[in-house]
Amino acid sequence: MDISTLLSQAAHKWPERIALYEPAVHRSLSFADLDRQLTAFGLALERLNVQAGARVALLAEASINYLLADYGCMATGRVRVPLDPALSGEELLAQVRDAGAQLLLFSSHYQALAGQLRQAGVPCLALEGFAEASALPLPARAAQPAQALASLNYTGGTTGLPKAVMHRHASLCAVLQNIVMARGAVPGDVLLNVRPLWPIAAVAVLGHLLSGGQVVLGGRFEAPAFIGQLREHQAAFSSLVPTQLLRLLREAGTAAADLPSLKTLDIGAAALASEVLEGACQLFGSRLSVLYGMTEAPWSCYLNVAQMAATRAAGESAQGLVGRPVFSAALRIDQPDEQGVGEILIAGPQLMAGYWQQPELTERTLADGWLRSGDLGSIRADGLLSVQGRCKDIIRSGGKSVQPSEVEQSLRELAQVTDVHVFGLADLEWGEQVCAAVVLSEPGALSDQQLIEHCRARLSRFKVPRRIWFLNELPRSHYGKVQQNRLLAELDAGPGQ
Incomplete structure (x- = not known):
């Protein structure tokens, strides 16, 4: 399976349903519109002689234009290289050169950064109006080989040699399957996104689309506005990182929020302090879930709403709990101590193919089909994984x-x-x-x-x-x-x- 085929299937299942809505610019795309725009994006790259397999760097905020570029690259055989706009021009240049990106596409918000990169010799073009689908029929979009490279995701970036995680179409399709099965969204469910879409969040958004859901691109997270956005858009799903959740609790307090449409708020990426977790459970009730993964192994474990509620009902602390392995993932603990704590190893088709142009690092991280996460944890008797810190820490x-x-x-x-x-x-x-x-x-x-x-x-x-x-x-x-x-x-x- 490949990203192009999955997107085409979604367009055939729900052609008239709204797939993407961006309130800030009053723009929406149906699933059929989205599919056409992705094909048009590929044709625009072809006119620029950016051929299949070429790396295309992306520097933009979370917008419809960003997703058209992100999904458009993968659906038409190019390799997406999402960049963190918080990095300096020098750090971004190191990543673009490491990737060998043939082109950088940027939104107007990052015009100054793009100007620095252009002066350093990087070909840069504005995303706005880059590819518009005409009213004329477009050619059918080809499926991509399952083992073709789809994405380079840079991690870190503050010092030293850039490190990019390689994902093929096959591994991303496994990630998407995990998301669809774990989250349980249904056609028409709204997901409110207030997170940057690099390096891997755009894939989580795609998982919601492949369930027939609608994605509302709510802009940057603003604690005073978030509860109101959930209510306004009747969001069934959303996702925050712990930093955002802490800011929200400081702004909104812990009194139960009136959110009749909300099913699940996913929290992931970093450990939740016990007081933040307790406050979030009071604010959102029994609608909190925790996901566990990393760029190298996205969406590998999930503590769903029912598991979170059962843990709390039993009087146990949920701090550090990240659930059970999702559909295609496997876990084991390497060299556990007397308490059963050791390094968490992850296996499954959702794993990265390795690190871009770093075979020695790849060999140290991937061994016999298992990824060394660098995280310490233990597996409880009920099968729930408890994460307890980093090995190197x-x-x-x-x-x-x-x-x-x-x-x-x-x-x-x-x-x-x-x-x-x-x-x-x-x-x-x-x-x-x-x-x-x-x-x-x-x-x-x-x-x-x-x-x-x-x-x-x-x-x-x-x-x-x-x-x-x-x-x-x-x-x-x-x-x-x-x-x-x-x-x-x-x-x-x-x-x-």
């Missing part, structure tokens, strides 16, 4: 192992601590020191000594932070993950400091 201090999440949980018990990140720094005597970067509700609300004493009362001595920094905000990615390199640069506390 373990701090080795004085010959003992410290889980940063355990120290973070202790610090979060203090009401004045609104955000925290625990990490290790090289130390001649101890190997590594346990360190913490803390955000307080008000400057000076607590001293570092008060935080240390709090930890001493709850943790083993070797787990207590030896150094604490106070920040106004932690540098996090859109997905809620702390950007360690940028944090260390801000603290002037790099390796060896």
Whole structure:
């Protein structure tokens, strides 16, 4: 199976149904319109001599134009290369050159960034009006080989060599099957999207379309507006990352929201703090679900609404729980300790093909059909996966192992601590020191000594932070993950400091 065929099938099943709606510009496309526009997009690339297999970089906000380019590349045999607009011009240039992109398409919002890339020799064209389907009949669109490369998804990007995850049509079709089966949307269901569509979120949106659902592209996430958007568009589904959820709770509080159409709010990408999870369950009731995956293995586990509700009804904490493997995924724990905790390994057709032009890294990450996730976790007796941190984040201090999440949980018990990140720094005597970067509700609300004493009362001595920094905000990615390199640069506390 391939992306082109799936989109054509959707157009034949629901030709007149609205597939995409963008309220900001009052634009909508039916499934038939969408299919025609994708074919027209491919013809426009052909006129520019951008042939099948060529990489096309995309730099745009979440819009209909973006999705036409994203899906248009894959449906017509080109390779999508979605870029993170938050990166600097230098970082973007490194990724574009690494991909060997023949063309970059950009929206007007990122004209300045595109100008920098153009000056560096990158061919750039505006997305607006790039390909308009004429009233004349269009040629039939060919199916793509299942093993043809469909997407290069860059991860990280802050330092060092760019790293791109390769997905073929076959792996993305497996991801889409997982999404359709796990989410359970039906024709006519509305999904409100307020997330950037790179690097893989556009595929999650496509999964909803392939269920016959409508996608409302609601623009950038704005906490004061989100509940109103859900209500206005009668959304059955939406998705937030933990950072957005935290902002929403600060804005809206935890009083139950009146959202009669909402079925499921998916949360993913980073660990949910217990207080954020509790607040979200109060705000949205029994409509919260958690997904687990990564760019290398999207949508591999899902804790659905019923499982979340059952866990809470049993009086258990759902913190760290990410559900059971979805339809085509498999899990196992590598080298578990006495508590059953080890590295999470993932298998299944949804796995990446490898890292672009990095065979050694691919070989270290993929072994005998299993992907080393880099995450620590355990599988409970009921089959639910519990994620408990990152392998590389373990701090080795004085010959003992410290889980940063355990120290973070202790610090979060203090009401004045609104955000925290625990990490290790090289130390001649101890190997590594346990360190913490803390955000307080008000400057000076607590001293570092008060935080240390709090930890001493709850943790083993070797787990207590030896150094604490106070920040106004932690540098996090859109997905809620702390950007360690940028944090260390801000603290002037790099390796060896």
